[in-house]
Amino acid sequence: MASDIRMQSLAKPVTVAEYLFTRLHQIGIRSVHGLPGDFNLVALDYVPKCGLNWVGSVNELNAAYAADGYARAKGISAIVTTFGVGELSALNGIAGAYSEHVPVVHIVGCPSTISQRNGMLLHHTLGNGDFNVFANMSAQISCEVAKLMKPAEIADQIDHTLRECWVQSRPVYLWLPTDMVEKKVEGQRLDTPIDLSEPKNDPEREDYVVDVVLKYLHAAKNPVVLVDACAVRHRCLVEVRDLIKKTGLPVFVTPMGKGGVNETTSTYGGVYAGSGSSPAVKARVEGADLILSIGSLKSDFNTAGFSYRLSQLNTIDFHHDHCVVRYSEYPGVAMKGVLRKVIERVDLSKLSLGKPMNGVVNEVTKNRDDSSTITQAWFWPRIGEYLKQGDLVVTETGTSNFGIWETKFPPEVTGITQVFWGSIGWSVGAAQGAALGARDMCKDCRTILFVGDGSFQLTAQEVSTILRHGLRMTIFLIYNEGYTIERHIHGMDAEYNDIKKWNYADFPTVCGATEKESKSFIVKTKDELEKLLKDKSFNEAKGLQFVELWMPKEDAPRALKITAEISAKNNARTD
Structure with a gap:
């Protein structure tokens, strides 16, 4: 009787599932990743009813990787798994999204509130009556974390949780019991969008920080800007662009910030990663008397083994929730508001730019030797000439992540990489998600994936999902006989770094691809690659293209060798 009375009090009753999936649509999600399981099946019936596309990956780990890639391309994503076995399989991908500040909504279909209350011995549980153990894992x-257990609170919980996902740019966890899926909540709330605006800085504190920043900027003789991961992840690239455009300051990116600025401008200087940088980049950044560091995430691989040589006395750090000027920290003063006022108030007549920049070029001729062998040193600059405006470029942990440093991007290229979490195999699922995200934004752009053979073998099944959705993608699979980055850290000839060679070019066919849906190529020489990269049909293809690209087993990008050597030394430290 009580529930009947409550339903009559709702102006526009809708089911919990309809409310949740409508909210996902309203915040920009158009495709939902995940896998079916008996605890989420009824909820999944509502996905198409709310204007969403169900993706369906081949396993939960790949689905989580794909949700990560979708969010990087489109802004935010969602994945649905089932209780226990499904959600745990996804956790590696969700952890990577948390580590790298990627907003993913993880919805878990779980046993009914009655089953939980009675401690029933259900499948997918540990058999100890504890239904909270998996949610507690995800809380980390x-x-x-929102457990949708009480209909009167569910709408508030959903709205609050989705806002936190967006504002904090990190994953959230929604626990949806089977008996709550079709309970009714107030649908009239859906007429008012969730407020996704970021909290404003306190004006007085913000103005104080701006004044301090400008004091040091106007006094500097050789300032530079360094753009890092959180400038991308926390949506600060418009401010970065406007700052560079107005001031003409030299700008560099970290490996995790690559793609965050227009690399074709004369003010762009390249990738800075401490000792892994080119000598010219290292000299310019480390010789600066002021570094405006935007969104830094100083992980080991992002800094080439913590090899930065930057003085905090010469650094201003802008973060999504605080700023640091030299050794003074300003909690709660976020970078977006500060940068916007710096742009508005900077006095160009007081600004010194130091030595003029010459821009960056793809050093193809310089790195081409007389052999027919495709080398890492030649390949990555050559790829810079193959890429075109608007491409999505996904690089795998390993040679690709380090090689892409030597690639100059055309304008509006989105770089997608997982340098910090570094889960091998991530890129195959992430590329699927990124390509789908681009299509959901009505962008007819190419998604180009660079992945090593070792990484590919971990998540190769996701090629099936790429084909099923007819995504536009070119996969460059680097065949170099195993785990190259591990070889350079330790065990160049060790058996544990070897893998079984597959017939990689046949893999799309194994996944059911027709000749119309996919084309495969085996490329072993520079001339063969040149011919392929210049081929018009290859450049304009709409479906899947799979390139098995042969490279020497022991070859690696310059930056990888340097970083691997430093990593090996760090691993061996005993004090």
């Missing part, structure tokens, strides 16, 4: 890698 989520910025918000």
Whole structure:
């Protein structure tokens, strides 16, 4: 009787599932990743009813990787798994999203509230009556956990959790019991969008920080800008662009910030990663008397083994929730507001730019030797000439992540990489998600994936999902006989770094691809690659293209060798 009375009090009753999936649509999600399981099946019936596309990956780990890639391309994503076995399989991907500040909504279909209350011995449980154990695990890698157990509270919980996902740019966890899926909540709330605006800085504190920043900027003789991961992840690239455009300051990116600025401008200087940088980049950045560091994430691989040589006395750090000027920290003063006022108030007549920049070029001729062998040193600059405006470029942990440093991007290229979490195999699923995200934004752009053979073998099944959705993608699989980055850290000839060679070019066919859906190529020489990269049909293809690209087993990008050597030394430290 009580529930009947409550339903009559709702102005516009809708089911919990309809409310949740409508909210996902309203915040920009158009495709939902995940896998079916008996605890989420009824909820999944509502996905198409709310204007969403169900993706369906081949396993939960790949689905989580794909949700990560979708969010990087489109802004935010969602994945649905089932209780226990499904959600745990996804956790590696969710942890990577948390580590790298990627907003993913993880929805877990779980047993009914009655089953939980009675401690029933259900499948997918540990058999101990504890239904909270998996949610407790996810709490460590989520910025918000919401258990949707009481209909009167569910709408508020959903709205709050989705806002936190967006504002904090990190995963959230929604626990949806089977008996709550079709309970009714107030649908009239859906007429008012969730407020996704970021909290404003206190004006007085913000103005104070701006004044301090400008004091040091106007006094500097050789300032530079360094753009890092959180400038991308926390949506600060418009401010970065406007700052560079107005001031003409030299700008560099970190490996995790690559793609965050227009690399074709004369003010762009390249990738800075401490000792892994080119000598010219290292000299310019480390010789600066002021570094405006935007969104830094100083992990080991992002800094080439913590090899930065930057004085904090010469650094201003802008973060999504605080700023640091030299050794003074300003909690709660976020970078977006500060940068916007710096742009508005900077006095160009007081600004010194130091030595003029010459821009960056793809050093193809310089790195081409007389052999027919495709080398890492030649390949990555050559790829810079193959890429075109608007491409999505996904690089795998390993040679690709380090090689892409030597590639100059055309304008509006989105770089997608997982340098910090570094889970091998991530890129195959992430590329699927990124390509789908681009298509959901009505962008007819190419998604180009660079992945090593070792990484590919971990998540190769996701090629099936790429084909099923007819995504536009070119996969460059680097065949170099195993785990190259591990070889350079330790065990160049060790058996544990070897893998079984597959017939990689046949893999799309194994996944059911027709000749119309996919084309495969085996490329072993520079001339063969040149011919392929210049081929018009290859450049303009709409479906899947799979390139098995042969490279020497022991070859690696310059930056990888340097970083691997430093990593090996760090691993061996005993004090």
